[in-house]
Structure formats: structure tokens, C-alpha cells
Amino acid sequence: MTDPHAIVIGGGQAGLATTHALLTRGLRTVLLEAGAEPVGSWPRYYDNLTLFSPARYSSLPGLPFPGDPDRYPHRDEVVGYLRRYAARLDADIRTHHRVTTVARDGDGFTVRTDSGDTVAAPAVIAATGGFSRPHRPALPGLDRFTGTVLHSADYRTPEPFTGQRVIVVGAGNSAVQIAAELAAHATVTLATRAPVRFEPQRPFGRDVHFWSAAVGFDHLPIGHLLRSKPASPVLDAGAYRAAIAAGRTGQRRMFTHIEGSTVRWPDGSTDEADTIILATGFRPDVSYLDSLGALRDRVPLHTRGVSTTVPGLGCVGLEWQRSFASATLRGVGRDAAYVVTRLATTTSPVRRRCCQPVG
Structure with a gap:
């Protein structure tokens, strides 16, 4: 292959969609x-x-998600879909290539x-998207907890608990x-800073993503207008809310103190805990x-995915990059197509070379 016009870092859904957008422009x-195959973080998510979106709303450009379009695919189905998507791309995909530095040249x-x-x-x-670095907030007393602390990125199945x-x-x-799944095996409490906000999965008999697409909410480029990411609601067909109402999953405001294995709640009551899952x-x-x-602060400076400080640099896959669905x-x-178009029309070396035939 002759010199590339563009380098994409990360082979998950964002990187594959971006590669598709670049190839479409020639x-x-x-x-x-970095990993062994271009499927992103999906194989590492819990089993x-x-x-929360039906198959018909879970596709990348150029390849519909297979099967019943109204079903809700599982993790392994997404992994298989991304494998097929990558195999269809006529691109130079190099696995086991973890990027360490990007320098101006x-x-x-x-x-x-x-x-x-x-x-x-x-x-x-x-x-590399917005889901590659687990966030571990500094919660009161967490450093004094003598039990096990793990992030949801390390959770796989409920049986070990x-x-x-x-x-x-x-x-x-x-x-x-995760809390609802664990409730059949363990005594579970959901600790939150604010009440869980539930929204029906299928209002008026249609999935919420149908309504979002119908009114154009997914397409609204409003992400760059928001100073902080709004809290997303929990989409629920009824089972999660019922589990909390029935007491199978307790819900408390965030603990105020931990000493050893004892967790203190805002009302002064205490509980013993073996594991905290973040x-x-x-x-x-x-x-x-x-x-x-x-x-x-370790986050790209950008407007709708185009760097505001470095010409020729873009990003795809960040939460609220352009829209609710980014x-x-x-x-x-959609975000990949926008970023590629912007870079192709504003980056002079790409403009000069984008009309050359693909080698």
C-alpha cells in the first residue's frame, strides 16, 4: 500500500465506521x-x-444488523457483527498495534x-472512543474498604458473588x-447520588429508539452545546423497576463513610458489605x-469531533460528541461521516491527495 491519506486509531465501532467513511471518499x-481483532471493547463486557436498542437501530453504515430487527442483541452478537463488518472493509487493518504517541511531522x-x-x-x-478508560470516582471512605472493589468493566457473571x-x-x-442480575445470587444495594430515572422501553408499543429516530432527536447536533453530559435514563420494560419495588434490589443514597467492611448511609444506618462494584x-x-x-484534562478539545487546536486531527466515538447517539x-x-468530510475539506494535504486513485 502507498502512503495513507489517514490513520484511524482504534478498531471498535467508532474506528470501523470512520474507516468506512474514509474509504467511501476514496x-x-x-x-x-491494540487488540487481537477489530471488535473494540465488546468482548470484555459482562456476559x-x-x-438497549433493537437490532434495526444498532447498525454501522453499509451493513444492517442481521436477524429480527426488533430484537435486542446480546454482547456476543455485536462482536460477531463487528467481525463481519471489519472483514468487508477494503482497508489496511493492523492488529496488535497499540499507539503510544502521535507527533506532528x-x-x-x-x-x-x-x-x-x-x-x-x-x-x-x-x-478509541469514550469507553476505554474505566472511571473510578473518589468516593468517601472507599480507600478504607477492606472488601473487594471492582469496576463494572471487570464484572462478568453473578455466580462468583x-x-x-x-x-x-x-x-x-x-x-x-448488573444489580438486577446479581439479586438472584446476592444481597444487593444500589447506591446512587440521585434517584434512578426510569423511562419505558416501549412507549405506545414502539421502542423508544423508534420515537427518537422519528422525531429526529438522534440527529440533532446538540452535544457540543452541553457543558456536561446529562444523566441518561434507565430504559426499562418493567423488570428493573419491579425488582427495586419488590426489595430484591435495595436502593440507597450514596454512602457517606466506610470503615473496614462497614458502610454508613446518609441516614446514619450501617450495613456490612463484601464487594463494591463501580x-x-x-x-x-x-x-x-x-x-x-x-x-x-485528558479529553480532546474539539467541536463536533474536529480538533480545535490541531489541524488534521479528529475524534469519533466520544459521548455527546455531536448528538445523543454519538x-x-x-x-x-453519522459522526464519522461528518468528521471525515470536515478533515477532507479543511486539511490541505488531504485535499490535494484525496482525488488520487486508491492503491
Whole structure:
């Protein structure tokens, strides 16, 4: 392959959608993926993870999700879908290539991997997404807890927690799903800073994603207007709310103190706990951009995915990058197309070369 027009970092859903958008414009592309295959973080999620969006709203550009379009796919189905998607791309996909640094090189960039390999191109798109670095907040007394603390990224199945007293921290979909699953095996308390906000999965008999698409909410480019990410509601067909109402999953405000295995709640009562699971979300892992001046507080400085400080640099897959759906399977394709179009029309080396035939 001759020199690429663009380098994509990260081979998950964001990187694959971005590669598709680049190839569609006739731009030669190298995709660098740290793992063994271009499927992102999906194989590492908990075993029973089920999408909250139906298959018809869980596709990347150019390849519909197979099967019943109204079903809710499981984790392994998503992994299989991403494998097929990557195999259909006519791109130079290099696995086991973890990017360590991206440096300016004249009008373009030089990307270096942990193996010492380098790749140069006039444009770079960071697509390691917003879910590559588990967020572990500084909760009161957590450092004094003598039990086990783990992030939801390390949770797989409920059986190892059988008979334990478990606190799940978080109020999002993953927190509630994990807590409900654990309730059949352990004594579970859901600890939240604010009440869990439930929304029906299928209002008026249609999935909420149908209504979101129908009114155009997914397409609204409003993410850049928000100073902080709004708390997402928990989509529920009724089982999760019922589990909490029936007491199978307790719900308390965030604990105020921990000493040993004793957890103190805001009302002064205490409980003993064996394990605390932090379902507290993720943050972007784009430390390889440090030397470019492209980050603030470890997060890219951008407008709708286009760097505001480094010409020729973009990102795809960040939460609220452009819209409500930006970090999802159904949303990364639109964001990728926007970023690629912007870079192709504003980055002079790419403009000069984008009309050359693909080698």
C-alpha cells in the first residue's frame, strides 16, 4: 500500500465506521488496533449484556444488523457483527498495534506504536472512543474498604458473588442491569447520588429508539452545546423497576463513610458489605495525543469531533460528541461521516491527495 491519506486509531465501532467513511471518499486508510481483532471493547463486557436498542437501530453504515430487527442483541452478537463488518472493509487493518504517541511531522503526523513501528499520514482520527478508560470516582471512605472493589468493566457473571453482600454504585443502565442480575445470587444495594430515572422501553408499543429516530432527536447536533453530559435514563420494560419495588434490589443514597467492611448511609444506618462494584462509566483514553496540545484534562478539545487546536486531527466515538447517539452503534456512523468530510475539506494535504486513485 502507498502512503495513507489517514490513520484511524482504534478498531471498535467508532474506528470501523470512520474507516468506512474514509474509504467511501476514496481515501487510503490504515487502521491501528491494540487488540487481537477489530471488535473494540465488546468482548470484555459482562456476559449477559443486552443492547438497549433493537437490532434495526444498532447498525454501522453499509451493513444492517442481521436477524429480527426488533430484537435486542446480546454482547456476543455485536462482536460477531463487528467481525463481519471489519472483514468487508477494503482497508489496511493492523492488529496488535497499540499507539503510544502521535507527533506532528510537517503538514501531517507520525504515529508510533508500542512495537516501534511508525506510520505517517496527513490526517489522524482518534477512535478509541469514550469507553476505554474505566472511571473510578473518589468516593468517601472507599480507600478504607477492606472488601473487594471492582469496576463494572471487570464484572462478568453473578455466580462468583453468591451469598455476598454487594453494593453497586451507579444509576445508569449498566448499574441497574448488573444489580438486577446479581439479586438472584446476592444481597444487593444500589447506591446512587440521585434517584434512578426510569423511562419505558416501549412507549405506545414502539421502542423508544423508534420515537427518537422519528422525531429526529438522534440527529440533532446538540452535544457540543452541553457543558456536561446529562444523566441518561434507565430504559426499562418493567423488570428493573419491579425488582427495586419488590426489595430484591435495595436502593440507597450514596454512602457517606466506610470503615473496614462497614458502610454508613446518609441516614446514619450501617450495613456490612463484601464487594463494591463501580458502575460509574468510562472516560476516553487518548493519552497518545498528549504531545500535540490536543487535550484538556485528558479529553480532546474539539467541536463536533474536529480538533480545535490541531489541524488534521479528529475524534469519533466520544459521548455527546455531536448528538445523543454519538457513542452508540447507531450514532458513530453519522459522526464519522461528518468528521471525515470536515478533515477532507479543511486539511490541505488531504485535499490535494484525496482525488488520487486508491492503491
